[in-house]
Amino acid sequence: MPPSHDFDTALLPSGTLWQPRASLMACVRGAMVRSTVGATLSDEQRINHFPATPLCSLSWWFEGSSVVLQGARPDHPGALTDTRGPMPGRWVLTGPQTRPGASWCPGPVHAMMVMLMPDALHLMTGLEPTDLIDRFVDASTVLPPAWIAMCQQVQAASDDAQRMERLEDFLEPRWQACRPVLPLQGHRYADWSLHLAQRAAASAPGRSLRQLERRIKRWSGLPLRELRGMGRAEQAFFRVVQAQTEGVVHWAHIAADSGYADQSHLCRETRRITGFSPEVLRDGIARHESFWAYRLWM
Template identity: 35%
Template sequence: MFSVLRAASGPLAEAVRGFVAVSMLDQPWPPRGAPINRFPAMVYCGVTMITDGEVALLDDGGCPGRIAPHWTVSGPRTRPVASLTLAPLRCVTAILYPDAFRLLTGCEPARLKDRNDAGQAWLPDEWNEWPAALQARASQPDAQIAWMEQWLLCRWLPVRPRWDRNIGTLVRAPAVRKPADAARAIGVSHRQLQRQALAAIGLPPARVHRLQRAEQALGRLAGPRGEGAPLPLARLAADLGFADQPHLTRDICDLTGLPPARLAAAVAHDPDYWVYRLDGGAVAFLQDTG
């Protein structure tokens, strides 16, 4: 299996969280078990092109549902999701910050919340260039990513002056701030922040804060430790402003479907959790290929 997560650079990093290319074409088929792909909840939007294979979205009970479109657009996710690979898969995804996605597409992130729909049903006509361009470069993930970077940069720069950087800090700030702190820093009321966040991000500030803080916690848990010692959950909870360790555990479970200890074991040994092993071992919050 080949997989890579590449961060955007320069001005495009303001709009794009990263690019992911995945290929399972080198794996034996059919596999011994059902090849499941598990993804966490996340604030980001995504645009995915499946160039080979097929996936079916799993319902809340874990049963296969509809076949995912090969050209897919997805919105913020409020719960973990999974898909079932039906044929050897190769795909590429652009993961966009929701406020930048709104400026680039004119689509309201709130309307795409917890949805995975055909790209042509939501995206402006010019985005229809993507399927053919990415299919033509299917065997060259570097070329796919370079093409997406150039295409997006040419469209991000003209809309960048309309980007609200203050609201953008809710999903980009390294130190995730509580909604009340963010409102004070921006100089708006709680009600104004609520309205602006729902419009730009598609989720209320409290939900954004919860998702981003849990992402930060998972990144710290998965990050390199100089002596190989596990980071104590109680200390991590205190560092990130959780009420206590059980609060941290609940949020991670809400984000991923598993408590920290079981998640760590799954990431280490369960192929279903391959997405969590991207980015050099740090937990990456990536868009579902379905």
């Protein structure tokens, strides 16, 4: 769970979280832009920690590169084995991630990760989210030609604002042409999974629980139970952020208000989704460069 706002003053600015146009809010969750160009960082500081997520993502590297890290040791933010795999392409598409992950940048980097709702990606491209679960894929091998042309235009843009504009100009007409009649207005995971369930119930004949769950898994890549679990975790994250602004965090109250059975349940789920216990995650966000993505969401 998030720390107090007493962040280490040596931390870099976390980056920029770009919010999509209103017309794309059910399609794009957001875009994270991160630049360490001009900064001097240690090997440990160039690690990037990410939680498990139901989202898909499309990433660009404008300067520098990243590699995938494996072998994270729970509760030790900087203790990762030297098992490293290169990213599979110039532009990388990832599917829903059922486990927390980490990457490492060999040097300064300027990159952008656009987070897409998996059902929206399916509607616009025909790709099956279930085929992308826990995978990093060379985007040029799976995306339609028009998408590859868009990736090239984003890569060639002069600054981040222009990159986002080109991306949104590309996505907007495609999303408006295929978006479901039942709008997926929920921008957080819990609301989104509820809308998926409503859409599954209304979309086709056959409304048994098994048929509904099969549709939801096809659209999102993950079973409804997993989506609801991530929704609880996200609710808890933002409840803690709010509680800290008020000066005190009661973990038992956070657990109960977020739908957990008890505080122990909250701790187990936090470790499963992030790889760290709540206290280690709390300290990591406040004091470790590698938790920049969590700080950005706060």
